[in-house]
Amino acid sequence: MRRKIFRGIFVLAAFGLVFVAWAVWVSGVFRHGSVETAQARRSSPAAAAVATPTAWKEPQFASVVARGEYLARAGDCVACHTARGGQPYAGGLATPTPFGTLYSPNITSDRRYGIGNWTEEDFWRAMHDGIAPGNRLLYPVFPFTHFTRISRTDVDAIFAYLRSLPPVARRNTPNRMPFPFNQRSTLVFWRALFFRPGEFKPDPRQSAEWNRGAYLVEGLGHCGMCHSAYNALGAADANAQLAGSLIPVQNWYAPALNSSNELGLGSWTTDELVRYFKTGVSVRGAAYGPMSDVVFHSLQYLSDSDLQAIATYLRSQPERASPSDQQRVQVSPEMAAELAQQGRQIYVNHCAQCHQLDGRGSGLQYPPLAGNPSIAMQPGTNAIRIVLLGGFQPGTKGNPRPYSMPPFAQLLNDHDVAAVVTYIRQAWGNKAPAVSPAVVTRFRQVPVE
Amino acid sequence: MRGPMLIALLAMLAGGLARAHGAPAAAHAHSAFGAAGPAHAATTLRQRIDGCIACHGPHGQGGGSGGYAPRIGGKPAGYLYHQMQNFRDGYRAYPLMTWMVQYLPDAYMKEIAAYFARQNPPPVQPQTPMASAATLALGHRLVTKGDAQRGVPACMACHGADLMGVRPDVPGLLGLTNDYINAQLGAFKQGIRRTREPNCMHEVTARLSGAEIGAVSAWLSAQPVPPGAEPAAAGSVKFPLRCGSVVGDR
Known part of the structure; x- marks a missing residue:
């Protein structure tokens, strides 16, 4: 009997060891100079030329730095690596996740607190493999699962740009992660299950423009961090690429980029999308919430050709069926009808002046509500939030004096908000489920960190 | 012909407020709205x-958001501009407010600040104080004389003899509700509302x-807002403290 138990424990332990060994091997913790890395290094002319950090400041590298700055914009590094009111790239912004709160690190050239002591190789390994110096495994809130697709040349240019920034001596804020997530070693298993490093491989059947778009969307742009669904362990669901997702904790719904039921990007023209990226506004609706942040810090600075490439790639995404119904709120048919009826009067009193009685809005300043996917997409989250909070369109070079919508949180109670949102979700051909007053309560908090 | 008529009509509809805005609007004709038409x-x-x-x-008279939203009409433009930046930057x-202003360009914030600074909202009926005569006397003394022994300057010393503020950076203190003033002074004391250093409102309230x-x-x-009262002219007040919030036209 006893021997049997021992044998059982031995077998289990052996399996466990094999699994751990496999996970450690696959996670790439002990792989340093892979063949791929060595090849990539050779492909980078800047890499060999610049051995010392200060060399980046010399005039002959100005163009590398400028390219790095542009790429850093495309990756929107500044948005996460800057605290509210803080020095750019000095870190400190909190990102709440279901696993705890993480604080972005200082990535200025400060030797003590920033990445002033990193080598090009260190930076490449962080971006490509998600491993910082000292074999420190990075949490996947840093989008290395996307950045692994970026070319060595581009990663080196971003490094050159970051090293050109003045050092900011801001000490990093410790993460607030409960056990076991505070143990970075547990990431060995996460990586084994969900991460394979690998540079972007162009699809030879597609145009150069499409491939450029794919490179930007799937790599630097890391659009999937918000627009793809994630599993319970915080890994992207391979079957739900760009298929829309409720951003955890923030509770904004990032719509599907590949569904005709949501944004239906296939029906936008490339030009419409490019103008939306550049200015934050379109005749189909304006950017709001987290997308305002992306337009404000990143997209408005990209070249027309890159924005066209992004639009081309996104518009080519295979159409998928209706997104999941998980967020559907149960409202009885009787209550839904009552809400919609009451909502109509609220709409006439407070909304129709700008959005028009027929819900068609007016120009770029007052978006249409009829046929507007932000109103009619499955979860009512965003529509509820916008009614409660109002807000300005993002101010951009192309729209420097943006229009705004009043907040209604102080004017309308939960029932009224549910009523008017239910009305606009069902009027003028919109076909979305009613929202419940109980749900409105949950969104009264203003989502700024 | 139709364009100018439309413009004139819009200006009239806006109650004459359009006076100063024709020029900046035209200057932005290259913007996203430029292509959409002159209207x-x-x-x-x-x-x-x-x-x-x-x-x-x-007119920036305040009173929305359950009565809490402060009167900002007629406050100095520099002050209003820096408050928007302070909401954006977490001060x-x-x-x-942070939600509202966080993606606005500085130039636009300045324009909005100038708009409200130009307003002359109607005088408000002052609140009937829910405080004893002794409390009001204490308040009056602190506002007009301060407490020199403890290094507390009179409010008037910085905010102007008639408490309407000083251009461009010092706000007026009249026409605001008890709750709003109380919350601001408390927030300064606790360090929740801050200014650039030196943070003299914290020093004083502490x-x-x-x-x-x-x-x-x-x-x-x-206190009533006297009709026609406005902030004191720039440079007309010699401040007893050096404050990070007083920066001129930054």
Whole structure:
């Protein structure tokens, strides 16, 4: 009997060891100079030329730095690596996740607190493999699962740009992660299950423009961090690429980029999308919430050709069926009808002046509500939030004096908000489920960190 | 012909507020709205800032958001501009304001600040103070004389003899509710509302007790806004403290 138990424990332990060994091997913790890395290094002319950090400041590298700055914009590094009111790239912004709160690190050239002591190789390994110096495994809130697709040349240019920034001596804020997530070693298993490093491989059947778009969307742009669904362990669901997702904790719904039921990007023209990226506004609706942040810090600075490439790639995404119904709120048919009826009067009193009685809005300043996917997409989250909070369109070079919508949180109670949102979700051909007053309560908090 | 007529009509509809805005609107004709037609380019600032007006009123008279939204009409432009930046940068903690201003370009914030600074909202009926005569007397003393022994300057020493503020950076203190003033002074004391260093409002309020802050709020909110009163001219007041919030036209 006893021997049997021992044998059982031995077998289990052996399996466990094999699994751990496999996970450690696959996670790439002990792989340093892979063949791929060595090849990539050779492909980078800047890499060999610049051995010392200060060399980046010399005039002959100005163009590398400028390219790095542009790429850093495309990756929107500044948005996460800057605290509210803080020095750019000095870190400190909190990102709440279901696993705890993480604080972005200082990535200025400060030797003590920033990445002033990193080598090009260190930076490449962080971006490509998600491993910082000292074999420190990075949490996947840093989008290395996307950045692994970026070319060595581009990663080196971003490094050159970051090293050109003045050092900011801001000490990093410790993460607030409960056990076991505070143990970075547990990431060995996460990586084994969900991460394979690998540079972007162009699809030879597609145009150069499409491939450029794919490179930007799937790599630097890391659009999937918000627009793809994630599993319970915080890994992207391979079957739900760009298929829309409720951003955890923030509770904004990032719509599907590949569904005709949501944004239906296939029906936008490339030009419409490019103008939306550049200015934050379109005749189909304006950017709001987290997308305002992306337009404000990143997209408005990209070249027309890159924005066209992004639009081309996104518009080519295979159409998928209706997104999941998980967020559907149960409202009885009787209550839904009552809400919609009451909502109509609220709409006439407070909304129709700008959005028009027929819900068609007016120009770029007052978006249409009829046929507007932000109103009619499955979860009512965003529509509820916008009614409660109002807000300005993002101010951009192309729209420097943006229009705004009043907040209604102080004017309308939960029932009224549910009523008017239910009305606009069902009027003028919109076909979305009613929202419940109980749900409105949950969104009264203003989502700024 | 139709374009100019439309523009004139819009200007009239805006109650004459369009006077100063024709020029900036035209200057932005290259913007996203430029291509959409001249009627859009010519719309006034007043129409763009519905989000502000919902709580602060078209003339910045305040009173929205459950009565809490402060009177900002007629306050100095520099002060209003820096407050928007302070909400954006986390120096002030009112999430709805941060939400509103966080993606606005500085030039646009300046324009909005200038709009409200130009307003002359109607005088408000002062609040009937819910405080004893002794408390009001204490408040009156602190506002007009301060407490030299503890290094507390009179409010008037910086905010102007008639408490309407000093251009361009020092706000007026009249026409505000007891709750608003009390919350601001408390927030300065606790370090929740901050200014660039030196943060002299923190220095001053840190020397005051909660009761004294309550007395100051009660007295200030009970004072009428004199008709036609406006901030003192720039440079007309010699400040007793050097304050990070007084920066001129930055």
